[in-house]
Amino acid sequence: MYNLLRFIDSPDIREYNKDTYFTPAEWAVLIGMSCRQTMEEKTEALQYLLDHFDEEAFMEESRNIEPRMPPDHIVLPSKEMTARTVQLWQEILTDRYNSEGFLYAVKYAEKTEDGHDDISDYIFFSGYEKAYAYLEREKRVYQEDEDMRDIERTGRMYRIKLDEKGHRSDNGDCYLFDTDLRIIDVLPSVERDSLYENGRCIPLLNEYEYRVYVPFPYQAGNIVKAGIIMSRNLSW
Numbered sequence: 001m002y003n004l005l006r007f008i009d010s011p012d013i014r015e016y017n018k019d020t021y022f023t024p025a026e027w028a029v030l031i032g033m034s035c036r037q038t039m040e041e042k043t044e045a046l047q048y049l050l051d052h053f054d055e056e057a058f059m060e061e062s063r064n065i066e067p068r069m070p071p072d073h074i075v076l077p078s079k080e081m082t083a084r085t086v087q088l089w090q091e092i093l094t095d096r097y098n099s100e101g102f103l104y105a106v107k108y109a110e111k112t113e114d115g116h117d118d119i120s121d122y123i124f125f126s127g128y129e130k131a132y133a134y135l136e137r138e139k140r141v142y143q144e145d146e147d148m149r150d151i152e153r154t155g156r157m158y159r160i161k162l163d164e165k166g167h168r169s170d171n172g173d174c175y176l177f178d179t180d181l182r183i184i185d186v187l188p189s190v191e192r193d194s195l196y197e198n199g200r201c202i203p204l205l206n207e208y209e210y211r212v213y214v215p216f217p218y219q220a221g222n223i224v225k226a227g228i229i230m231s232r233n234l235s236w
Contacts, residue, residue, distance in 0.1 A: 002048045007034040008214065016217035023060045024053040025076035029212045032085070032205025038182045039093055046086045046205070055079045064213040075210050085205045092173050092186045096159060099127040103168050106131040106157040108138035108177075122158070131157055135181050153179050161189070 004022075007030050008014040022030065031037075031045045058079040077085070105122035125131040135155045142148045155177030160168045174187040188204070 002045070004031070004045060007031045007037055007042070007045060009034055009036045012217055013214060017215055020215060021063055022212070023057070023062060023076070024049050025058045025060070025078070025082075026062060026064070026212045028058075028077050028082045028205055029210045030214070032210075035184055036178075038184060039089060039186055040183075043086050043089055043093075046082055050079065050083055050086070053079070058082070062213070064215065076212075077205060077210060082205065088188060088192060088204065089186055092175075092188060092192070093183070095173065096128045096175060101162055102172070103160045103162055104128060104131040104157060105160060105172075106134055106155065108135050108142075108153060108155045111152045111154045128157075128159070132181070135177065139179075139181060155181055159189075161191075 004027050005014050005018060007027075008017060028046060028049055031042050031049075034042060037045075055078065058077070062076065104125045104127060106125065107122050109121070123131075123134055125134065135157075138155075139153075142151070142153060155175075157175040157177070158172045159175070160172035162168055171190045173189045173192070175183050176185040176187070178184050
């Protein structure tokens with residue numbers, strides 16, 4: 001049996017939900033929003049869902065409804081949308097090595113939740129390998145500092161398209177790395193981010209429009225240590 005539970009990042013919540021039934025579409029969202037598994041692991045797990053469940057299974061109504069949320073507010077992906085997301089993510093991962101006509105902007109910094117992201121904080125390179133080597137050097141610097149080595153950090157890299165005059169555009173594919181420099185998320189450029197279903201634009205699996213209710217093991221009065229919650233589409 002394929003281990004889908006590992007895509008629930010919290011060990012406590014994962015253990016609490018080991019017998020909880022999630023529909024294939026709900027698992028697709030949980031997989032897409034995991035912050036602890038790599039993009040390769042996510043695409044492999046999503047492909048497992050695509051190979052083992054048909055469209056009717058993906059259309060199954062959610063059994064986990066947050067008490068405060070009306071059922072018609074539950075938004076889940078179709079099988080087709082899941083397949084198209086996998087295809088797009090694989091294209092973005094493959095294209096990171098194609099540097100012709102692109103500039104790479106990269107930084108390695110402490111994980112924060114304020115959303116601040118100034119382009120002036122980035123270092124620019126002509127290719128993915130050079131940009132990734134910079135991340136590796138920065139990681140070693142922090143690992144050698146006793147006061148900094150235990151602070152969780154993340155890497156962020158943009159693959160920015162250049163015009164005919166060599167000027168950079170305002171957007172590009174984005175690759176997000178964890179402290180160990182594994183790619184754990186990708187965000188498409190504006191040119192790519194146009195997937196449609198039945199004539200309307202549909203979000204990717206790692207975007208906040210989808211809603212999944214995950215039962216929570218804690219009670220009022222519990223003191224819970226929580227990391228930075230990166231996703232906005234999981235209800236606890």
